[in-house]
Amino acid sequence: MKIDSRTKPIHKIQPAKVGNIPEGRLVPRYAGWIRSDSHQMLFRLAILLIAAFPIFSASIAMAADSGNSPSDSLDAFAMVMGLLGGLALFLFGMEQMSDALKAVAGDQMKTLLAKLTTNPFFGALTGAFVTAVIQSSSVTTVLVVGFISAELMTLSQGVGVIFGANVGTTITAQIVAFKITKYALLMIAIGFTMMFASKNERGKHYGEIIMGLGLIFFGMGVMSNAMKPLRSYEPFIDLMKQMENPIFGILVSAVFTGLVQSSSATTGIVIVMASQGFITLPAGIALIFGANIGTCVTAMLASIGKPREAVRAAVVHVFFNVAGVLLWVAFIRPLADLVIRISPVVAGLSGTEKLAAECPRQIANAHTIFNIVNTIVFLPFAGLIARLVVKVIPETEEIATGKPNPKTQFIREDLLSTPAIAIEQARLELVRMGDLVREMLQKVLPTFIENNQESAEEILEQGAIVDYIEYELTRFLSTITGGNVTLQQSERAFQMLHLTKVIEHISAQIARDLVPISVKKISRNIEFSEEGSEELIRYHALILENYGRAVQAIADQDRTAAKNIVSSQTELDEIGSIYRRTHYNRLSQGFQESVESSHFHLDFLSYLEQINTSAQTIASTILEE
Numbered sequence: 001m002k003i004d005s006r007t008k009p010i011h012k013i014q015p016a017k018v019g020n021i022p023e024g025r026l027v028p029r030y031a032g033w034i035r036s037d038s039h040q041m042l043f044r045l046a047i048l049l050i051a052a053f054p055i056f057s058a059s060i061a062m063a064a065d066s067g068n069s070p071s072d073s074l075d076a077f078a079m080v081m082g083l084l085g086g087l088a089l090f091l092f093g094m095e096q097m098s099d100a101l102k103a104v105a106g107d108q109m110k111t112l113l114a115k116l117t118t119n120p121f122f123g124a125l126t127g128a129f130v131t132a133v134i135q136s137s138s139v140t141t142v143l144v145v146g147f148i149s150a151e152l153m154t155l156s157q158g159v160g161v162i163f164g165a166n167v168g169t170t171i172t173a174q175i176v177a178f179k180i181t182k183y184a185l186l187m188i189a190i191g192f193t194m195m196f197a198s199k200n201e202r203g204k205h206y207g208e209i210i211m212g213l214g215l216i217f218f219g220m221g222v223m224s225n226a227m228k229p230l231r232s233y234e235p236f237i238d239l240m241k242q243m244e245n246p247i248f249g250i251l252v253s254a255v256f257t258g259l260v261q262s263s264s265a266t267t268g269i270v271i272v273m274a275s276q277g278f279i280t281l282p283a284g285i286a287l288i289f290g291a292n293i294g295t296c297v298t299a300m301l302a303s304i305g306k307p308r309e310a311v312r313a314a315v316v317h318v319f320f321n322v323a324g325v326l327l328w329v330a331f332i333r334p335l336a337d338l339v340i341r342i343s344p345v346v347a348g349l350s351g352t353e354k355l356a357a358e359c360p361r362q363i364a365n366a367h368t369i370f371n372i373v374n375t376i377v378f379l380p381f382a383g384l385i386a387r388l389v390v391k392v393i394p395e396t397e398e399i400a401t402g403k404p405n406p407k408t409q410f411i412r413e414d415l416l417s418t419p420a421i422a423i424e425q426a427r428l429e430l431v432r433m434g435d436l437v438r439e440m441l442q443k444v445l446p447t448f449i450e451n452n453q454e455s456a457e458e459i460l461e462q463g464a465i466v467d468y469i470e471y472e473l474t475r476f477l478s479t480i481t482g483g484n485v486t487l488q489q490s491e492r493a494f495q496m497l498h499l500t501k502v503i504e505h506i507s508a509q510i511a512r513d514l515v516p517i518s519v520k521k522i523s524r525n526i527e528f529s530e531e532g533s534e535e536l537i538r539y540h541a542l543i544l545e546n547y548g549r550a551v552q553a554i555a556d557q558d559r560t561a562a563k564n565i566v567s568s569q570t571e572l573d574e575i576g577s578i579y580r581r582t583h584y585n586r587l588s589q590g591f592q593e594s595v596e597s598s599h600f601h602l603d604f605l606s607y608l609e610q611i612n613t614s615a616q617t618i619a620s621t622i623l624e625e
Contacts (some may be wrong), residue, residue, distance in 0.1 A: 001446060006430065015075045063239060075229070083224025087221045090268045093215025094172070096566075100208035101133045102418045103486055120160030120382040123377055127161035129419075131168025135141065140165040141313050148309045157314060157385040162316050163375045163382070166292070166324075168369040173288070174262050175213070176271045177364035181221035187214030192206050223272045230278065242275070243283035247333050250325065253290025258297035264606040265368075266291040275365055277356035281336045284363040288370070289332075290324045296321050312389045318383065324374035338343035341365045343429040352481075406467055419485045423492050426477055430496055430503070433469045434551035436462055437507045441547060445513045445540050448604060449533055456515050463511035498621055499554065506547070506614045512608050521600045528597050529586060535579045542572060543608045550618040557622075569612075578611050 027331045131140045144158040153161075191211025198204045244247040255268045271288045273279050279287070296318040303314035313443040327337065339362045346357040378385070397504055415422040442457045447455040485493070527535065546565060553561040 026137070053076055072518065076298075079226050079229065083223050086222030086226060087265060087268065089215050089219030089222060090176075091219075091262070091265060093212045093217075093219060094264055095212075095291040096215065097209050097212025098133075099417070100205040102420060103205045103489075106210060120157060120163075120379055121158050123160030124164030124167070124379055124595060125399055127164025128167040129164075132171045133168075136167035137162075137169055137295070137299075137317070140168070141317060144313055148313070155309075155316075155384070155390065156383040158313060159316050159382040159386050160379060162313060163379055164321055165317075166320065166371045167368075167375055169263065169431040170364075170371050173267050173271065173364040173367040176220060176268050177360045178217070178223065181217045181224070184214045184216075184218035184221055187211065190214075206353075208603040211433050220268065220272055220275075223269070224275055227272060227276055227278070230276070240278045240283070243279055243286060246282070246286040247331055249283055249286030249546075250293065250329070253295040255290075257291045257294025261295075261298045261301075263291045263295040266294065270362060271360045274359040275356055277352035277359070279341065279359070280355065280361050281359055281366070282332050284359060285332050285336060285366045285370075288363060288367045289328065292321045293325055293369075303416075308393060308395060315389050315393060316385065319389070320374065320378060323378070324370065325328060327374065327377070328370060335366055335369065336362075406568060408472050411472060414477055416476070419474060419480050419489050422480050423475070423489055423496070426473060426480070426493070426496055427557075429469065429473055429476075430500060431551060431555040433466055433500070434503050434554060436466050436469070437510070438467070438544070438548055439504055440507060440510045441544055442573060444510060444518065445519040445537065447515065448521065449528065449536065451518075451525070453519070453522055456522075457597050459515055463507050466507040468503060468506075470500055473500050495624075497622055501623070502614050503551075503618050506611055507612075509607060509611060514604070517600055517603050517607075523599075526600060527592055528601065531586065532583060532597065532601055535582065536601065539579055539605065539608060542575065543612045546572065546612055547615040550615040553619060553622055559623060562619040562622040566616060566623070569616050572612055576605055579605060 012496060040461070056116050092522070098490050127140055127144075131137050141162060144153065148155055148158050171369045188211050191214055192211070194207025194210065195204050196207075197464065198207060222463045243252070253266055253270075257263050260266070267288070270284055270291070296314075298312040299317040303311045343362045343365050349357055408429055409432060410425040411422070412425075415425055440462050441464075443459050446452045449460065474497060477493045480489075480493050546568060549561055550565055553565065554560070580602065583598070587598060
């Protein structure tokens with residue numbers, strides 16, 4: 001079926017009722033829960049609430065022991081409410097800003113990921129840029145795992161990208177270190193106005209970025225105000241003094257980050273404490289180091305039950321973060337001295353006020369220096385680290401079943417929060433699906449001509465894998481459009497959803513039509529004439545080549561190739577007609593082999609023509625983008 005070029009594009013795809021669901025595969029009851037970013041944020045806030053109340057309860061108990069009434073010293077409930085409310089605004093602002101950045105910079109991220117070089121240095125730059133935009137090193141790691149699994153990237157190349165991802169996370173600290181909380185409400189107002197007044201999507205996204213920044217700074221202001229009473233609260237001041245011990249500071253921060261699974265939350269709180277003068281620069285550096293270790297918990301949890309490549313990528317992430325901290329832990333003081341020399345100085349202040357004014361920027365700079373230097377130090381050893389990780393986590397010896405394992409390589413639920421990257425990964429999965437169908441079509445010939453029963457069974461097994469990928473890809477693409485996507489992204493997802501159905505239809509036609517007539521021919525021990533066999537082989541080669549060009553056009557997004565495929569339709573139809581006439585000539589001349597095989601011969605030609613029509617549909621769909 002060809003697409004009518006007059007048909008208007010559908011810009012919002014509802015979750016499809018998917019057919020051909022592999023046996024034993026359950027349909028998710030609520031597809032919306034796949035997009036779990038908001039639920040992760042609520043989970044982090046709940047954990048923070050659980051962790052915060054014991055801390056403040058202990059503080060009040062210490063105050064009571066010292067002879068002070070809790071009500072006189074602190075309003076613990078108001079402080080916890082302010083801290084959690086401010087943190088919620090902070091995280092929501094980060095989420096909104098990140099989503100808008102993904103939409104604005106989506107095409108650039110897609111281009112970078114598609115052109116990853118063999119040079120680990122450029123891989124690190126790519127990882128830094130992508131993570132700076134999406135604000136999630138775990139998503140970057142997921143992408144790396146997909147590329148490694150598909151053999152588009154080696155583990156040593158992936159190591160460079162993972163290293164760069166850590167540099168990208170330093171953007172968070174740099175953003176929150178700006179002390180412009182007094183302009184937060186103005187930024188929120190400007191961003192809100194742009195979101196609703198702009199008549200184009202890009203303007204709306206810029207408004208979301210500005211409003212997200214405003215929410216970040218407003219949330220920091222709320223947290224800062226909530227913590228002000230602690231300036232004169234001796235138990236808390238004594239606790240902060242203990243952070244001067246780097247081991248204690250790293251341990252506390254690592255545990256806290258591991259619990260809330262958000263280094264951004266830890267960074268925000270550390271910067272807020274620094275802005276109140278609660279902690280010194282060495283203590284702040286120790287806390288940032290701890291956050292780097294604590295975030296490894298997220299990577300390790302994400303790798304549970306995943307392929308070996310995912311586990312290796314998580315181990316690389318853990319090794320880099322932990323080794324980096326161990327490398328620097330003895331040099332916290334020298335690092336602090338260096339940062340003080342290169343960071344801005346606020347004149348006319350002293351004591352706590354000076355510390356509160358200068359320390360946030362110093363901590364952010366220390367965090368950036370720490371990650372950049374670590375990347376530079378470890379990057380030359382990317383290949384060595386990759387080989388070491390492979391030795392530590394070798395391939396498992398799986399029981400050979402003789403059957404291929406149905407699974408996807410590129411699409412993962414972690415990517416759904418980044419539509420531009422999710423769509424690009426879906427395209428790679430679609431190309432993989434197309435290649436599998438090409439293998440099925442290639443195997444049909446020896447099955448049909450040579451009566452190869454084993455080849456027929458292999459085709460059916462591959463067809464089951466194609467069905468699985470089609471179901472997962474349809475669900476994935478349908479879910480993408482439920483988020484914050486641009487019109488172009490929505491159209492792209494619709495296009496790939498249609499291409500997925502077309503390619504699955506070809507697979508079904510091979511398994512439903514070509515394989516059964518091949519098996520039937522085998523059971524009857526039918527043989528073709530020499531001339532008939534040669535014609536079928538030549539026509540099959542032409543159809544296989546044309547379909548392969550269609551899949552390659554998807555891979556390369558090549559409109560010129562698609563035009564050539566469409567223009568070849570008439571020529572291939574004429575060749576099919578010629579081979580029919582020559583077959584009829586042999587029938588009229590009484591060739592016994594042609595008479596016995598006529599039904600199979602003509603059906604094979606018809607099915608190949610139908611497959612070629614589907615290849616034309618693929619090309620037409622590409623041209624309509």
